[in-house]
Amino acid sequence: MKIKRILAAAFMALGPLTAFAQQGPLRIEITEGVIEPLPFAVASFVPENTGATEVAGQIAQVIGQNLSGTGLFREIPRDAFISQITNFDSPVQYADWKAINAQALVTGAVNVAGDGRLVVKFRLFDVFSEAPLGDGLQFVGEAQDWRRMAHKVSDQVYSRITGESGYFDSRVVFVSEAGPKNAREKRLAVMDYDGANLQFLTDSSAIVLAPRFSPQGDRVLYTSYETGFPQIYELNVASVQRRQLNVAAESMTFAPRYAPNGQTVVYSLAQRGNTDIFSLNLGSGQSTRLTSAPSIETAPSFSPDGSQIVFESDRSGTQQLYIMPATGGEPRRISFGQGRYGTPVWSPRGDLIAFTKQNQGRFHIGVMRTDGSEERLLTASFLDEGPTWAPNGRVLMFTRETAGAAGQPALFSVDISGRNLRRVPIQGSGSDPAWSPLLQ
Amino acid sequence: MTFLKAAALLTTVAVLGACSTSADRFGDGSGTGPGAGGITSGALGDPSDPTSIAFFNETVGDRVLFVVDQSTLTPTGQATLTQQAAFLTSNPEYSAIIEGHADERGTREYNLALGARRASAVQDYLVTQGVAPNRLQTVTYGKERPIEVCSEEACYQQNRRAVTVLTAGLGS
Numbered sequence: 001m002k003i004k005r006i007l008a009a010a011f012m013a014l015g016p017l018t019a020f021a022q023q024g025p026l027r028i029e030i031t032e033g034v035i036e037p038l039p040f041a042v043a044s045f046v047p048e049n050t051g052a053t054e055v056a057g058q059i060a061q062v063i064g065q066n067l068s069g070t071g072l073f074r075e076i077p078r079d080a081f082i083s084q085i086t087n088f089d090s091p092v093q094y095a096d097w098k099a100i101n102a103q104a105l106v107t108g109a110v111n112v113a114g115d116g117r118l119v120v121k122f123r124l125f126d127v128f129s130e131a132p133l134g135d136g137l138q139f140v141g142e143a144q145d146w147r148r149m150a151h152k153v154s155d156q157v158y159s160r161i162t163g164e165s166g167y168f169d170s171r172v173v174f175v176s177e178a179g180p181k182n183a184r185e186k187r188l189a190v191m192d193y194d195g196a197n198l199q200f201l202t203d204s205s206a207i208v209l210a211p212r213f214s215p216q217g218d219r220v221l222y223t224s225y226e227t228g229f230p231q232i233y234e235l236n237v238a239s240v241q242r243r244q245l246n247v248a249a250e251s252m253t254f255a256p257r258y259a260p261n262g263q264t265v266v267y268s269l270a271q272r273g274n275t276d277i278f279s280l281n282l283g284s285g286q287s288t289r290l291t292s293a294p295s296i297e298t299a300p301s302f303s304p305d306g307s308q309i310v311f312e313s314d315r316s317g318t319q320q321l322y323i324m325p326a327t328g329g330e331p332r333r334i335s336f337g338q339g340r341y342g343t344p345v346w347s348p349r350g351d352l353i354a355f356t357k358q359n360q361g362r363f364h365i366g367v368m369r370t371d372g373s374e375e376r377l378l379t380a381s382f383l384d385e386g387p388t389w390a391p392n393g394r395v396l397m398f399t400r401e402t403a404g405a406a407g408q409p410a411l412f413s414v415d416i417s418g419r420n421l422r423r424v425p426i427q428g429s430g431s432d433p434a435w436s437p438l439l440q
Numbered sequence: 441m442t443f444l445k446a447a448a449l450l451t452t453v454a455v456l457g458a459c460s461t462s463a464d465r466f467g468d469g470s471g472t473g474p475g476a477g478g479i480t481s482g483a484l485g486d487p488s489d490p491t492s493i494a495f496f497n498e499t500v501g502d503r504v505l506f507v508v509d510q511s512t513l514t515p516t517g518q519a520t521l522t523q524q525a526a527f528l529t530s531n532p533e534y535s536a537i538i539e540g541h542a543d544e545r546g547t548r549e550y551n552l553a554l555g556a557r558r559a560s561a562v563q564d565y566l567v568t569q570g571v572a573p574n575r576l577q578t579v580t581y582g583k584e585r586p587i588e589v590c591s592e593e594a595c596y597q598q599n600r601r602a603v604t605v606l607t608a609g610l611g612s
Contacts, residue, residue, distance in 0.1 A: 254549060273559070386547070
């Protein structure tokens with residue numbers, strides 16, 4: 001028997017009744033109108049040998065946090081469970097899970113192999129259809145990577161229910177900040193998307209700004225004042241070796257970002273007070289000028305196919321967004337609303353541009369289509385800026401700074417419907433987040 | 441039953457590679473030294489000595505302020521810069537780095553570009569007043585180095601500045 005589902009969502013315009021009328025297999029469609037988080041249960045992951053007991057509990061906990069953290073799911077607390085899973089291969093007692101209204105059930109088992117590696121198995125069940133949702137899977141990895149395995153399970157669950165790829169097994173590079181506003185110390189740091197496994201990549205001897213991941217996630221571009229001037233650098237995340245990408249000594253370069261091929265970098269160069277956009281071929285070291293207006297041109301970001309660049313310019317008199325061919329050429333303006341628009345970032349899905357908007361003393365994170373239509377502001381505060389896309393193009397992370405002498409920056413995330421605004425848990429203050437691709 | 445089918449299909453889909461977890465492997469902290477973070481050191485001298493850096497900073501005035509989102513020099517700013525140029529002309533042993541700054545009410549990259557514009561406006565003015573271009577460098581700090589920390593116009597107007605920082609010795 002098919003139970004009516006409350007999962008599927010509808011556009012607001014269609015009204016909530018549409019959503020309740022949905023039938024069929026377990027499915028959340030992520031649209032503007034997700035109505036109610038899907039109740040799900042993560043059974044205790046069964047430790048298959050004694051060494052696995054603690055990590056099994058931790059993995060199940062991280063999976064629950066990941067899914068609940070999306071705002072699309074609501075985890076049913078374990079003390080509400082009627083039955084416990086003690087054997088990964090035993091039949092699921094669907095009635096026990098229906099009784100607590102668990103629409104989805106995640107079961108799992110963990111064992112520590114002879115070589116010390118972890119084997120993490122899981123299955124996902126559509127409780128009201130009384131059927132597994134996809135095949136059972138197992139992940140094998142080093143014991144220290146247990147969080148990554150929990151993230152990979154979570155990505156599978158998210159993906160099977162939403163039909164979208166996940167974003168949990170990903171990292172975020174950002175600027176860790178400390179100290180007062182007029183003597184802020186900044187250093188590059190990288191962490192899991194959820195704030196775990198923090199690692200510093202630079203010290204705080206020089207100001208560092210706006211890191212960006214390579215499309216492979218192995219390298220980071222950023223701006224540093226190491227020489228006394230803002231200049232762009234590339235850093236290898238694994239070795240923490242860095243190199244200066246500058247074309248000319250004592251020039252000022254900033255706002256670097258990779259092309260999708262990972263071999264071309266776009267950046268801004270300020271010369272005689274004028275800032276323009278250039279591209280740099282990492283292989284040949286050759287730089288090419290892409291803009292040559294007397295106005296400010298900065299914050300370039302490639303389309304996912306590499307054919308176009310969105311950037312900001314004040315050529316009209318105020319900061320606005322423009323799109324030009326990746327080889328340069330005549331740009332077309334796409335932002336026409338009130339206020340100033342900056343820091344455009346092309347969605348990995350190609351459909352949207354995220355941006356910072358300043359209007360009437362407030363800062364917003366927003367999205368618009370690539371032709372500038374359907375602008376939606378997702379946040380508002382004293383100072384929100386610098387959005388970065390989750391690998392699946394469904395969530396944005398950004399900097400939110402509070403006002404006043406004691407003002408501090410923090411990292412926040414919001415989904416593209418404007419729901420689920422959350423502070424990303426990091427120690428201390430942080431700014432300028434940049435999301436990695438999904439890890440391999 | 442379907443769950444048994446699923447069990448039969450249980451497969452290894454991924455072997456996670458070793459992932460670096462060692463903390464703080466960020467090198468030896470190189471990057472300090474002259475100019476790092478824009479910080480230079482040097483004797484300020486006696487403020488009553490009209491050839492000293494202290495005299496320049498306090499009596500001539502080392503900075504000019506800007507209107508919101510502008511890099512045009514105000515009449516007050518031009519008067520200060522005329523004095524700066526006179527000082528630099530009579531004290532050829534100094535060179536200068538002109539720092540351009542912005543208040544916090546802008547996005548990071550734009551403010552870097554705006555700071556560059558402001559520093560350049562000061563450089564251009566000093567050059568028109570006879571200071572040799574090779575004695576002047578510019579650097580932008582965007583909104584990274586406010587001197588006043590409140591979030592009000594009283595602070596913002598002090599932060600929208602270009603500061604002429606003298607160093608002894610020609611060129612650098």
